[in-house]
Amino acid sequence: MKKPVLHPIIILVTILLLLSESNSDPRTQIVEIMCGHQPEHNSTIYVPNFINTMENISVQMRSSGFGIAITGSHLDTNYGLAQCYGDLSLFDCVICYAEARTVLPQCFPANGGRIFLDGCFMRAENYSFFHEFTGPTDHPVCGNVTRRDVRFQDSVRRALSRTVLDAPSRNGYARAEVGNGNNSAYVLADCWRTISANACRACLKNASNSIMGCLPMSEGRALNTGCFMRYSDTNFLNDVPENGNSRGAVIVIIIVAVSAAAVLIIGTVIGVYMWRRRTIQQKRKGISDADKMVKILNDSSLNFKYSTLEKATNSFDEANKLGQGGFGTVYKGVLQDGREIAVKRLFFNNKHRAADFYNEINIISSVEHKNLVRLLGCSCSGPESLLVYEYLPNKSLDRYIFDSSKGKTLNWEKRFEIIIGTAEGLVYLHENTRIRIIHRDIKASNILLDSRLRARIADFGLARSFQEDKSHISTAIAGTLGYMAPEYLAHGQLSEKVDVYSFGVLLLEIVTGRQNNRSKTSEYTDSLVTIAWKHFQQKTTEDLYDSNLMLHSCNNNMSVKSEILRVVHVGLLCTQEISSLRPSMSKALQMLVKKDEQLPAPTSPPFMDEKTMELNDTSDNPILPFQHGDDASNAGISHSIFYPR
Numbered sequence: 001m002k003k004p005v006l007h008p009i010i011i012l013v014t015i016l017l018l019l020s021e022s023n024s025d026p027r028t029q030i031v032e033i034m035c036g037h038q039p040e041h042n043s044t045i046y047v048p049n050f051i052n053t054m055e056n057i058s059v060q061m062r063s064s065g066f067g068i069a070i071t072g073s074h075l076d077t078n079y080g081l082a083q084c085y086g087d088l089s090l091f092d093c094v095i096c097y098a099e100a101r102t103v104l105p106q107c108f109p110a111n112g113g114r115i116f117l118d119g120c121f122m123r124a125e126n127y128s129f130f131h132e133f134t135g136p137t138d139h140p141v142c143g144n145v146t147r148r149d150v151r152f153q154d155s156v157r158r159a160l161s162r163t164v165l166d167a168p169s170r171n172g173y174a175r176a177e178v179g180n181g182n183n184s185a186y187v188l189a190d191c192w193r194t195i196s197a198n199a200c201r202a203c204l205k206n207a208s209n210s211i212m213g214c215l216p217m218s219e220g221r222a223l224n225t226g227c228f229m230r231y232s233d234t235n236f237l238n239d240v241p242e243n244g245n246s247r248g249a250v251i252v253i254i255i256v257a258v259s260a261a262a263v264l265i266i267g268t269v270i271g272v273y274m275w276r277r278r279t280i281q282q283k284r285k286g287i288s289d290a291d292k293m294v295k296i297l298n299d300s301s302l303n304f305k306y307s308t309l310e311k312a313t314n315s316f317d318e319a320n321k322l323g324q325g326g327f328g329t330v331y332k333g334v335l336q337d338g339r340e341i342a343v344k345r346l347f348f349n350n351k352h353r354a355a356d357f358y359n360e361i362n363i364i365s366s367v368e369h370k371n372l373v374r375l376l377g378c379s380c381s382g383p384e385s386l387l388v389y390e391y392l393p394n395k396s397l398d399r400y401i402f403d404s405s406k407g408k409t410l411n412w413e414k415r416f417e418i419i420i421g422t423a424e425g426l427v428y429l430h431e432n433t434r435i436r437i438i439h440r441d442i443k444a445s446n447i448l449l450d451s452r453l454r455a456r457i458a459d460f461g462l463a464r465s466f467q468e469d470k471s472h473i474s475t476a477i478a479g480t481l482g483y484m485a486p487e488y489l490a491h492g493q494l495s496e497k498v499d500v501y502s503f504g505v506l507l508l509e510i511v512t513g514r515q516n517n518r519s520k521t522s523e524y525t526d527s528l529v530t531i532a533w534k535h536f537q538q539k540t541t542e543d544l545y546d547s548n549l550m551l552h553s554c555n556n557n558m559s560v561k562s563e564i565l566r567v568v569h570v571g572l573l574c575t576q577e578i579s580s581l582r583p584s585m586s587k588a589l590q591m592l593v594k595k596d597e598q599l600p601a602p603t604s605p606p607f608m609d610e611k612t613m614e615l616n617d618t619s620d621n622p623i624l625p626f627q628h629g630d631d632a633s634n635a636g637i638s639h640s641i642f643y644p645r
């Protein structure tokens, strides 16, 4: 597939900008995101309009640190505004805006929202709000560290009133530093460029009054409809650009480069770049943000454009839906070159910085093994987070083993091959990669089958990305209760043995064709693990075998039967209650393969309380606090929970 190529001149200029001003801070910390309360009118139209708006603004941000755009018509019109505060360089502005546009779509499906970051602001609505400067959501956000120092408070007041006076006549932006030493106060005031000087004055007066209420705290920020204001006892302001003309110069270079002798200009740019680089390297030690950005610009093979994926899936057409996992809905897609892909549309946007998420994806995508589904890339900074995987036509294992007719496709030989493949994939994740990955969500629906029905583990590494997102993890967990190790379920204790437990459950499911977490008829049935253990003790394991194993058609029935029994045995060793007794994945694999090795007797699996409990979005569950009951009910989750003793 042809990836969009950034114009080399733009890249050079970006690098130039970035090196010349990289000792500054884009201040991407999010102060607050405020979402509207009305749902958008029509998603089919809203989403592309919103994307258009953000793309359009993006172009303007790069050249002026400010942008507005209007896309669409009637009820579905999208109005957007974004602005970086006056002390940000254009390069930092691009970074701050990237963060803003990644996070603001969290408001979806609300038809609007605002996000205040420490370095920039963005707002989108379905009406023209450009001239608004006051409103009911205006409020201060105060720090939590007290500064009793009266002189500091005096500095703050003076700095605030100075910026209120200055800003309206200076394009809406002013900064002030008042006091000296530890009495210093630093203030930034910024009005959106769409409001008049009078509106700016009114907005800043209100903002200034409201954050004075933060004193004696060391920090105060006003999040107003038409302006942003902040005071602090630490100097958060970026240095005044050493040379006010430098931005202008760069823009001139771009224009000249595009219109005239590009080669010559590129030469000049490189020359200037080399020179800047040398002087800057002498001056400074770390340029980690800059490094990161260069990496992202260059290493763009993982980046898919949102519009490309949207087209590939026919706008996420229901007809292309492959399934729903713990982390999102999966769609089949076809790229323009005919390549088939699977696109996972994550349930909600990642709350990480786009760059962090991107790095995570970068790591996961570098993990390669014949039994792991390949992650091809993502759309990390678009309006939604999308992951792109290779497409596997045969879907997932659960569709076979839990279906009495499709189950016939998988005889014992095939199933054993799937078991070994899954074990090998897990050994690789646990032991052989640069990073240790605990999957946490091993289950039949996460084992995909390739064209020759060999196992490929899906969704590995994702939990890593979402570690901080407790609500999401609990949603993911809830889908998979039957597979969860007791120590993880009850105490959140996480180790490789959690995967070993799930793998054990999977083995029993593959042999029996029964699902561990489904008690279809009676609410008093044991879990599959308990049933298997009881039968194993009574040496009646054969009663449980899935009839689709088609043992009769096999000639060497005896050796096959002992192989199956061995798999059940290993399954029970893997699901022992005490995690330290469970084998490691490589040990489990060895047990499965080395048929003559003596296996220890399994100790008991976790005792499963026989009363089951329906989980729904109103349940007040002590183990799995659902913060997003809606997510759970939307995903149709209604499982039984077994409480460990």
Ligand SMILES: *[C@@H]1O[C@H](CO)[C@@H](O)[C@H](O)[C@H]1NC(C)=O
Pocket: 042, 043, 044, 045
């Ligand atoms: C949304 O807009 C599309 C395109 O105009 C239209 O086909 C669809 O029926 C609309 N959906 C609703 C719910 O109005």
Ligand SMILES: *[C@@H]1O[C@H](CO)[C@@H](O)[C@H](O)[C@H]1NC(C)=O
Pocket: 056, 059, 068, 069, 070, 071
């Ligand atoms: C951005 O939107 C404005 C109107 O809001 C329009 O005039 C302009 O052509 C758009 N630019 C791009 C690059 O789409």
Ligand SMILES: *[C@@H]1O[C@H](CO)[C@@H](O)[C@H](O)[C@H]1NC(C)=O
Pocket: 038, 039, 040, 041, 074, 075, 076, 077, 111, 126, 127
């Ligand atoms: C904005 O969207 C809401 C909800 O869809 C709708 O009621 C309202 O009329 C829209 N406003 C404008 C100006 O289109």
Ligand SMILES: *[C@@H]1O[C@H](CO)[C@@H](O)[C@H](O)[C@H]1NC(C)=O
Pocket: 144, 145
């Ligand atoms: C103050 O706020 C910071 C940032 O929100 C937080 O990390 C810190 O724990 C808070 N300190 C106290 C004493 O509340």
Ligand SMILES: *[C@@H]1O[C@H](CO)[C@@H](O)[C@H](O)[C@H]1NC(C)=O
Pocket: 181, 182
């Ligand atoms: C403020 O700075 C002065 C000297 O610069 C020092 O003597 C004093 O202890 C400092 N006060 C506090 C509260 O840190």
Ligand SMILES: *[C@@H]1O[C@H](CO)[C@@H](O)[C@H](O)[C@H]1NC(C)=O
Pocket: 134, 135, 136, 138, 206, 207, 209, 210
């Ligand atoms: C600022 O404006 C808001 C909204 O109009 C109002 O509720 C608030 O009381 C004002 N605050 C001050 C300090 O004037």
